[in-house]
Amino acid sequence: MRCGDFKESYLKDETIFQTYWVKFWLFILMLFLLGLPFYANSYVMYVANLIGFAIIGAVGLNLLTGFTGQISLGHAAFIGVGGYTAAILVTRLGLPFWVAMPLAGLTAAATGMVIGIPSLRVKGLYLVIATLAAQFILEYVFVHWESMTHGIRGINVPAPRLGSFVFDTEQKFYYITLAVVLLGVGFARNLVRTKWGRAFIAIRDRDLAAEIMGINLFRYKLVAFGLSSFYAGIAGALWVGFIKVVTPEHFPFSLSIQYLAMVIVGGLGSVLGAIFGAVFMTLVPELLNVLTSFAKSSVPGLEHVFLPMKDVIFGLLIVSFLIFEPHGLAEIWHRIKNFFNLWPFSY
Amino acid sequence: MTTVSETKKNQEFMLEAQGLYLKFGGVNVLTNVSTGVKKNEIFAIIGPNGAGKTCLLNCINRFYQPHQGKIIFEGADITRLKSHQIASLGIARTFQNVELFRGMTVIDNIKLGSHVHLNTGLLSAGFYFGAARKTELGLRKEIEESIIDLLEIEHIRKKTVGTLPYGLQKRVELARALAMKPKVLLMDEPVTGMNLEETEDMARFILDIHDEWGVTIVLIEHDMGVVMDISDRVCVLDFGVKIAEGLPSEIRHNDEVIKAYLGEKDITYSRLGA
Numbered sequence: 001m002r003c004g005d006f007k008e009s010y011l012k013d014e015t016i017f018q019t020y021w022v023k024f025w026l027f028i029l030m031l032f033l034l035g036l037p038f039y040a041n042s043y044v045m046y047v048a049n050l051i052g053f054a055i056i057g058a059v060g061l062n063l064l065t066g067f068t069g070q071i072s073l074g075h076a077a078f079i080g081v082g083g084y085t086a087a088i089l090v091t092r093l094g095l096p097f098w099v100a101m102p103l104a105g106l107t108a109a110a111t112g113m114v115i116g117i118p119s120l121r122v123k124g125l126y127l128v129i130a131t132l133a134a135q136f137i138l139e140y141v142f143v144h145w146e147s148m149t150h151g152i153r154g155i156n157v158p159a160p161r162l163g164s165f166v167f168d169t170e171q172k173f174y175y176i177t178l179a180v181v182l183l184g185v186g187f188a189r190n191l192v193r194t195k196w197g198r199a200f201i202a203i204r205d206r207d208l209a210a211e212i213m214g215i216n217l218f219r220y221k222l223v224a225f226g227l228s229s230f231y232a233g234i235a236g237a238l239w240v241g242f243i244k245v246v247t248p249e250h251f252p253f254s255l256s257i258q259y260l261a262m263v264i265v266g267g268l269g270s271v272l273g274a275i276f277g278a279v280f281m282t283l284v285p286e287l288l289n290v291l292t293s294f295a296k297s298s299v300p301g302l303e304h305v306f307l308p309m310k311d312v313i314f315g316l317l318i319v320s321f322l323i324f325e326p327h328g329l330a331e332i333w334h335r336i337k338n339f340f341n342l343w344p345f346s347y
Numbered sequence: 348m349t350t351v352s353e354t355k356k357n358q359e360f361m362l363e364a365q366g367l368y369l370k371f372g373g374v375n376v377l378t379n380v381s382t383g384v385k386k387n388e389i390f391a392i393i394g395p396n397g398a399g400k401t402c403l404l405n406c407i408n409r410f411y412q413p414h415q416g417k418i419i420f421e422g423a424d425i426t427r428l429k430s431h432q433i434a435s436l437g438i439a440r441t442f443q444n445v446e447l448f449r450g451m452t453v454i455d456n457i458k459l460g461s462h463v464h465l466n467t468g469l470l471s472a473g474f475y476f477g478a479a480r481k482t483e484l485g486l487r488k489e490i491e492e493s494i495i496d497l498l499e500i501e502h503i504r505k506k507t508v509g510t511l512p513y514g515l516q517k518r519v520e521l522a523r524a525l526a527m528k529p530k531v532l533l534m535d536e537p538v539t540g541m542n543l544e545e546t547e548d549m550a551r552f553i554l555d556i557h558d559e560w561g562v563t564i565v566l567i568e569h570d571m572g573v574v575m576d577i578s579d580r581v582c583v584l585d586f587g588v589k590i591a592e593g594l595p596s597e598i599r600h601n602d603e604v605i606k607a608y609l610g611e612k613d614i615t616y617s618r619l620g621a
């Protein structure tokens with residue numbers, strides 16, 4: 001029986017998955033995720049892919065906003081940079097998707113770092129405005145750099161392929177998404193428990209004290225911008241490979257806000273939180289959609305009541321989370337876990 | 348202005364201020380302050396409230412830019428360096444009002460202190476294999492065995508700093524500074540706000556660090572008992588001007604110092620512990 005946790009060695013103390021139970025449940029989860037395409041229909045797999053992209057984007061944004069404390073309103077634009085880079089590299093240069101994707105990440109990272117340069121001088125709201133400007137400038141570029149982006153007509157992209165195997169269905173693409181999500185989440189989770197993660201948090205909490213520890217604020221803020229945009233770029237490349245087309249309206253300002261909402265609802269400064277937030281923000285609107293069409297088919301006319309209610313319900317859910325659990329879904333999860341850790345002695 | 352032991356002045360300083368001037372909005376906070384600490388010394392800076400003691404340390408840490416004068420460390424001019432560069436030279440600092448990361452655990456705070464000694468690359472950190480893993484484990488072991496044992500904070504190492512009482516927070520801040528493996532430790536009022544027992548513990552820790560780790564210590568303190576007990580030399584500031592410097596026994600009976608402190612001999616004697 002498990003009762004609290006008393007760790008004997010530092011090694012054990014420093015590992016992520018601390019007990020056999022956690023490992024066991026992770027194993028079950030992996031089996032479930034790997035097997036999902038065999039019993040789920042295309043719609044479910046479509047949503048699963050969207051959730052995957054959102055997780056990658058949100059984990060990236062949380063590194064910047066949740067860990068380093070730099071709020072960005074331009075995340076969608078960096079996703080766009082990744083999407084367009086991948087599309088252009090695949091269609092113009094004929095590069096395979098597997099090469100274009102990391103290059104898309106790097107291009108987005110470079111863009112993000114340029115946007116991050118003002119973070120040396122400006123803080124808080126002023127920096128937020130700088131990232132907002134980046135969002136609109138990049139959106140403008142997507143629309144008006146016709147020779148590269150084909151403006152509002154966008155670029156058609158072929159599905160990724162490996163030899164003769166083409167990833168052209170939701171089910172097949174899902175495995176790419178899953179692999180990248182695992183890689184991205186694992187990387188972030190590791191990073192935050194080394195000197196890099198500690199430096200990020202130190203900058204967020206008290207930049208003066210961080211500098212006294214020898215942390216070069218500018219360097220680490222830039223790295224955070226770069227990393228966060230790298231994740232965004234990868235998410236963008238996946239998105240484009242998945243829906244096989246890229247147009248400017250895929251990366252609106254409202255998407256940036258949505259990503260910010262994911263990390264806030266999920267839990268700032270927690271990798272797990274970003275995952276929860278991404279799942280929540282993607283799944284709930286879809287569930288509400290399903291409910292609406294269900295209402296339509298069972299009681300004709302009801303959908304007129306339900307349709308406008310959808311956004312209201314979604315909004316209310318977000319607000320109530322913020323009120324009742326300001327530390328996000330990750331905190332709720334911790335509490336549930338602790339309850340069972342000590343169960344049945346959890347008084 | 349009388350300097351008590353003019354003769355001792357021109358010896359090798361490890362860390363030295365030369366003719367520092369600092370102004371805020373036309374007001375002189377530091378006026379031509381020259382002083383220094385020798386290797387392996389415990390050097391105290393005292394003076395009434397608002398004398399400019401904290402400002403002097405802030406100039407060394409490069410939070411403030413002196414308008415004139417130089418700061419020399421191990422023979423090199425460091426007046427133009429950035430704060431984080433000062434840290435990597437081996438100059439550590441604790442603050443008058445604790446500057447810890449309140450949301451982090453004690454152990455994470457201390458780990459942050461060793462930041463400059465870790466060279467884990469981004470990729471190796473993200474994949475956490477090999478070197479990164481070994482570095483983190485080695486760091487943990489080192490901190491546990493040297494710093495946490497020395498400062499007797501085993502019982503709180505997993506606690507969040509914000510939940511700790513003030514006295515312990517000061518100790519954690521010292522622990523974090525030690526994790527920098529500093530050559531010089533600048534301490535701003537390490538025992539202020541502590542009870543007698545905590546004060547004695549802290550004084551003992553400072554001496555341990557000095558004796559066992561060979562760290563040179565610069566100490567700002569109002570508690571004259573501690574200052575007179577543990578310091579090798581004392582420098583006195585008043586209204587931004589250095590009015591005296593010398594052995595504790597010399598400072599205790601210096602007229603300028605007594606006047607600066609209260610103007611009234613009896614009370615001053617009791618405060619200076621003379």
Ligand SMILES: Nc1ncnc2c1ncn2[C@@H]1O[C@H](COP(=O)(O)OP(=O)(O)OP(=O)(O)O)[C@@H](O)[C@H]1O
Pocket residue numbers: 371376394395396397398399400401402403443
């Ligand atoms: N950032 C600042 N801007 C303007 N004035 C300042 C600033 N920092 C300090 N001062 C002024 O400089 C003078 C010296 O301050 P300092 O904090 O160095 O005093 P101190 O000797 O450390 O005093 P205490 O013993 O009370 O800590 C004070 O008059 C203070 O008001």
Ligand SMILES: [Mg+2]
Pocket residue numbers: 400401402443535
């Ligand atoms: Mg002070």
